[in-house]
Every structure is written in structure tokens, then in C-alpha cells.
Amino acid sequence: xxxxxxxxxxxxxxxxxxxxxxxxxxxxxxxxxxxxxxxxxxxxxxxxxxxxxxxxxxxxxxxxxxxxxxxxxxxxxxxxxxxxxxxxxxxxxxxxxxxxxxxxxxxxxxxxxxxxxxxxxxxxxxxxxxxxxxxxxxxxxxxxxxxxxxxxxxxxxxxxxxxxxxxxxxxxxxxxxxxxxxxxxxxxxxxxxxxxxxxxxxxxxxxxxxxxxxxxxxxxxxxxxxxxxxxxxxxxxxxxxxxxxxxxxxxxxx
Amino acid sequence: xxxxxxxxxxxxxxxxxxxxxxxxxxxxxxxxxxxxxxxxxxxxxxxxxxxxxxxxxxxxxxxxxxxxxxxxxxxxxxxxxxxxxxxxxxxxxxxxxxxxxxxxxxxxxxxxxxxxxxxxxxxxxxxxxxxxxxxxxxxxxxxxxxxxxxxxxxxxxxxxxxxxxxxxxxxxxxxxxxxxxxxxxxxxxxxxxxxxxxxxxxxxxxxxxxxxxxxxxxxxxxxxxxxxxxxxxxxxxxxxxxxxxxxxxxxxxxxxxxxxxxxxxxxxxxxxxxxxxx
Numbered sequence: 001x002x003x004x005x006x007x008x009x010x011x012x013x014x015x016x017x018x019x020x021x022x023x024x025x026x027x028x029x030x031x032x033x034x035x036x037x038x039x040x041x042x043x044x045x046x047x048x049x050x051x052x053x054x055x056x057x058x059x060x061x062x063x064x065x066x067x068x069x070x071x072x073x074x075x076x077x078x079x080x081x082x083x084x085x086x087x088x089x090x091x092x093x094x095x096x097x098x099x100x101x102x103x104x105x106x107x108x109x110x111x112x113x114x115x116x117x118x119x120x121x122x123x124x125x126x127x128x129x130x131x132x133x134x135x136x137x138x139x140x141x142x143x144x145x146x147x148x149x150x151x152x153x154x155x156x157x158x159x160x161x162x163x164x165x166x167x168x169x170x171x172x173x174x175x176x177x178x179x180x181x182x183x184x185x186x187x188x189x190x191x192x193x194x195x196x197x198x199x200x201x202x203x204x205x206x207x208x209x210x211x212x213x214x215x216x217x218x219x220x221x222x223x224x225x226x227x228x229x230x231x232x233x234x235x236x237x238x239x240x241x242x243x244x245x246x247x248x249x250x251x252x253x254x
Numbered sequence: 255x256x257x258x259x260x261x262x263x264x265x266x267x268x269x270x271x272x273x274x275x276x277x278x279x280x281x282x283x284x285x286x287x288x289x290x291x292x293x294x295x296x297x298x299x300x301x302x303x304x305x306x307x308x309x310x311x312x313x314x315x316x317x318x319x320x321x322x323x324x325x326x327x328x329x330x331x332x333x334x335x336x337x338x339x340x341x342x343x344x345x346x347x348x349x350x351x352x353x354x355x356x357x358x359x360x361x362x363x364x365x366x367x368x369x370x371x372x373x374x375x376x377x378x379x380x381x382x383x384x385x386x387x388x389x390x391x392x393x394x395x396x397x398x399x400x401x402x403x404x405x406x407x408x409x410x411x412x413x414x415x416x417x418x419x420x421x422x423x424x425x426x427x428x429x430x431x432x433x434x435x436x437x438x439x440x441x442x443x444x445x446x447x448x449x450x451x452x453x454x455x456x457x458x459x460x461x462x463x464x465x466x467x468x469x470x471x472x473x474x475x476x477x478x479x480x481x482x483x484x485x486x487x488x489x490x491x492x493x494x495x496x497x498x499x500x501x502x503x504x505x506x507x508x509x510x511x512x513x514x515x516x517x518x519x520x521x522x523x524x525x526x527x528x529x530x531x532x
Contacts, residue, residue: 052418083423091420101415105433105511114429115419147511160415167419 005030005171005202006051010060013046020046022226023060028219033203035213035234038223039249044206045098047223048173051204052093053086064093065170091119094164098176100156102148108135108159109144112166120167127166134162138192154185158192165196172196174205210254214238222246281481285472286488294468295489301454301464302493305389306447312390313397320402331398338395344456346392350384351460385457385464393450400442404435436508444501448494455486465489 006028013021021043028034036044049055050062053070062069070086071078081089103111112131116122122130135144138158148156157177164172174193178186190212197203197216207213213220213234220234224245230237238254241247271277285291319331338346349356354375362378363369371378379387408431416426458467466486473482 054414054418087417087420087422090418093418095415095418097411097415099411101409101411103412103415103430103434105508107511115421118425118429119420149511163419 003029004063005032005065006204007063008047008060009062011047011050011057011062012059013043013050013055014058020226021050021057024223024226024228025060026221026228026231028202028204031200031202032218033197033201033205033216034219034221035217036204036206036221036223037208037210037213037237037249038229041225042223043226044223045175048095048175048204048206051171051173052090052095054095056080064089087119091115091167092170094167094169094172096157096160096164096172096174096177098179100148100153100160100180102156102160102163104148107145107147108140108151108162111148111159112163115163116166130166131162134165135159137195138162139188152185153181154188157181157189161189161192161196170202172201172203174203174207176206176208178207178209208253210238210250222249224249276480277484278478278481281476281478282484282488285469285482285485288472288485290463290468290472291465291485291489294463294465295493297463297468298451298454298465298489299493301385301389301457302447302451304386305393305454306450308386308390309393309397309446309450310401310443312394313399313401316394316398317401317405320398321405335395335398338392343388343392343453344459347385347388347456347460350379350388351381353379353384381460381462385454385460385462389450389453389457393446396446397443400439400446401435403442404437404439405431407438408434433508437505437512440501440505440508444497444504447497447501451493451497452490455490 004027006026008024008026011021011024012019024043024047026034036047038044046055050057051064051069056070067089068078069089071080073079103114106114109128109131112134113124113127116127116130117124132141132144135141138161140155140158140162143151143155143159148159151159161177177193178189181189186209190209193203193205193212194216205212205217217234219231220237221231222229222237222241222243222245229243229245230241237246238250241250316331316334319327320335322328322331353360357375360371360373360375360378361369362371412430412434413426416430417423421429454464455466457464458470461467463471469482469486470479473479476482
């Protein structure tokens with residue numbers, strides 16, 4: 001078992017001519033919570049999407065739990081994994097999206113039970129029990145049979161968190177999970193995430209919630225224009241930034 | 255006021271239908287349940303059902319092909335749709351009917367390999383098969399566009415969420431994309447089915463005894479085309495009405511989770527109208 005959950009070495013990503021990631025290198029230890037900060041367009045979300053291969057990287061290496069993401073290496077050459085292998089790796093990485101992306105034609109419970117039943121092949125009863133536990137844990141024990149359209153944004157996002165957790169992932173990725181929420185709904189979602197961090201989940205969180213980063217994160221990473229500008233314990237990065245760009249960004253958001 | 259005008263116009267219209275002797279309503283009554291007519295109606299149902307089933311399946315395949323990243327695959331689908339939408343259905347029906355002029359013998363089997371079916375075109379492509387091929391292959395082109403519209407109406411975030419959970423591409427298609435696309439696919443497909451039911455009447459040009467041809471055969475003998483066209487029209491209306499009901503229930507099934515309030519049913523709206531609540 002590797003001590004590192006995520007290891008990025010010179011990760012590059014281009015969209016056509018636009019270079020979005022210009023060599024990202026960083027490490028996330030098992031059980032660590034990392035918050036990624038930075039202006040929009042800095043590449044934070046793209047980097048997050050590379051970790052579960054929703055985006056293919058153009059150069060560099062990306063490892064999750066010691067395994068190369070999306071590729072197999074033989075004799076120094078990279079071979080892209082087939083669809084089935086990619087899907088198997090993704091199943092171990094949970095992801096929560098800015099716009100929740102709940103399946104609208106399924107109830108909260110069905111959203112949570114789908115992947116465990118189809119991918120992990122566990123029985124319907126077991127999956128439903130797991131779903132009930134998880135939805136209770138995020139405070140939605142009374143919404144088991146509600147369709148997403150009948151839930152508030154904050155409730156939908158907590159269903160999305162339960163849906164990801166139902167796969168018992170070893171790593172959770174959060175892509176601006178509270179950015180689309182009304183301010184009064186943010187708290188419940190952050191509480192659920194805080195609880196998850198306390199339980200020892202390895203998490204990478206792209207966020208603009210500086211308070212959450214300061215309180216929960218072990219590491220804060222500041223990105224701008226496709227590079228990591230600085231990283232370190234959040235108190236240092238947020239309170240005493242070393243780089244001009246970090247100072248400028250923080251002066252605007254704090 | 256508007257309702258009163260509508261009722262007045264409707265009343266005078268009905269009066270003319272009842273009093274005009276040229277409708278020959280007694281002949282309509284005489285042939286409405288004639289065994290030839292009923293058999294024709296059955297053939298129409300059979301043709302409609304089979305061509306829609308084949309057309310929908312073909313449409314799904316063509317739509318998936320059309321969205322393929324491979325240019326040869328998507329190009330082939332484009333070419334098919336271009337051809338079958340670009341020529342009149344009546345012309346296609348006549349083509350299939352006269353297929354023997356084009357290919358006197360037909361072999362179906364592995365390309366450049368052994369044949370599984372071999373024979374004269376006229377014995378392989380029976381009039382029924384010619385009609386079915388014409389209707390189904392034409393329908394496939396239209397259904398392809400309807401299915402494609404359904405697929406692209408599902409936001410990309412849905413596919414991403416499914417993939418991030420480890421679902422395969424096929425599982426994502428079946429569990430996530432298709433059920434949501436159905437909501438968009440069903441209303442135009444209901445339209446297509448109703449069109450198909452009526453378009454089967456074009457088959458009458460090949461002297462195949464579907465509903466319209468069956469009634470024409472009778473009017474060719476008694477020289478009363480109007481009442482027999484009415485017989486055909488009544489049966490077409492009965493059959494399309496049944497399709498309306500079917501579509502209503504299918505739409506309700508796939509509309510789950512898309513509306514906060516359940517929409518009032520037709521029955522509730524009439525009841526509210528009757529009790530004076532608007």
C-alpha cells in the first residue's frame with residue numbers, strides 16, 4: 001500500500017491550442033484533505049477531472065493509489081486502458097460536481113443504489129440498506145423516495161455526496177461543490193464534507209470557501225494559469241502568502 | 255361567447271352531415287363491419303406495428319452511428335438518412351414493389367460467402383415484405399433524427415456523473431441517457447406512429463389489401479366511393495384514437511421526476527370546467 005493516494009508529475013493538458021495545465025506536480029497523502037484555490041480558468045477543475053480520467057492528459061504522469069490513471073506502462077511506453085479498465089478505476093474514486101448531476105428520473109435512493117448494484121453487483125436489499133444509512137448520515141433520512149426536482153440545491157448536493165460514498169471510494173473529488181448553492185444552503189453541504197474529513201477520507205476539494213479551507217484542509221494549493229503557484233498548510237498560504245499572485249487573489253476574495 | 259359560436263358552427267355542420275343524402279350513411283353502416291374491411295384494418299395495424307418496431311430499432315442504431323466519432327460510421331448514417339428522407343415514400347414503395355425489375359434474383363447471406371436465402375425476387379420479396387420494407391426503411395431515417403435529438407437533449411453532466419461512478423458506456427446509455435431521452439423521443443414518435451398508420455394507405459397503389467384498398471375494391475363494384483371512403487376514415491380515426499390513449503400513458507411513465515407538481519389530467523380539467531372552476 002502506497003502512502004501517497006495521489007501523485008502528479010508534470011501533468012499537462014491542452015484543449016486545442018489552449019494550454020490549461022502546464023506541468024502540475026503535487027502529492028496527496030492517504031487521509032489528507034487538500035483544497036485547491038485560485039481564480040476561475042486557472043485549471044483547478046480540469047486537474048480534478050484528469051484524476052479520474054474524465055479528461056485525458058497530454059503529458060506527465062498521474063498516479064492514484066500507486067496506479068497509473070488511464071494508462072498502463074510497459075517498457076517505458078504508455079498504453080491507454082480500455083473502457084472497462086478505466087471504469088473499474090473510476091469506481092474507486094468518488095466525484096461530486098458543481099451542478100450535482102443527480103439522475104432526475106430516479107429517486108434519491110435509486111440515485112444512490114444504481115452504481116453499487118450495476119458496478120459492484122451487490123444485491124438490491126444490501127444496496128438499499130447502504131443508501132438508507134448514507135442518506136441518514138447526510139441528514140436526508142426523510143427524503144429517501146424524493147425525486148431530485150423536489151429537493152433543494154443543498155439537499156441534492158448531499159444526495160450526490162451519498163451517491164459517491166455508496167461506492168466506498170478511497171478518494172473523493174469535489175469540484176466546487178457549493179458554488180451553485182444559495183448561501184444559506186452551503187452550511188449543510190460543508191458540514192457533510194467536514195464529517196467525511198473527520199472520518200479519515202482522502203479528499204481533494206476545489207473551492208472558493210476560504211473558511212472551509214482554513215478549518216478543514218491539511219494542505220492548500222493555489223493555482224493560477226495552469227501552474228501551482230504555492231502550496232502548504234492553509235494557515236500559511238492564506239495568512240501569509242509568499243507570491244504576488246496569491247496575495248492579489250486573496251485580497252479580492254477574503 | 256366563444257364557446258357559443260363554436261357550438262353553433264358545430265351544430266350546423268352536423269346538420270348538413272345528417273341531412274345530405276350523398277353521404278349514403280346506410281351504405282356506410284352496411285360495410286362498416288364487412289369482413290373485407292375488417293381484414294384490411296387488421297393488415298393496416300400489422301403493417302403499422304411492424305414498420306414502427308423495425309423503424310424505431312433502425313432509428314436507434316442509425317442515431318448511435320450518427321453520433322460516433324468514427325467518420326465512416328457517422329457518414330454512412332448520414333448518407334442513409336439523406337437518401338431515405340430525400341425521396342418520396344410513394345416512390346420508395348413503388349421501387350420495392352418493382353424490385354424484381356432491378357434484381358431478378360436475390361441472395362441474402364455472408365458477403366462474398368455462402369448465401370442463406372436465394373431465389374427469385376418476386377418470391378423472396380412478397381407484396382407484404384415489399385410494403386413492410388418500404389415503410390420501415392423510410393421510417394428508420396426519420397426515427398434516427400428523433401432519437402438523436404433525444405440523446406443530445408440529455409446534458410453531458412449526466413454521462414460524466416455515470417462514468418465517474420464506474421458505469422460502462424453501455425450501462426450509461428441504458429440506465430441514464432436513454433430513459434431521459436425517452437421524454438423527448440416519445441411525443442414525436444407518437445406523431446410518427448399516427449403518420450405511419452395513415453401512410454400505410456399508400457400501399458394501396460400496389461394493390462395490397464390494406465384498409466384503403468379493401469374499401470376501394472368494394473366501391474369499384476358498387477360505384478359509391480364516398481360512403482366507402484367514410485368507412486375507411488372511421489376506422490383510421492378509431493385506430494389513431496387508440497394510439498392517443500397509448501401515448502398518454504407512455505408519456506406519463508417517462509415523465510417521472512421532471513415536474514414538481516403532477517399535471518392535472520384531462521379528466522380533472524373537464525370536471526373543473528363542469529363545476530364552474532376555471
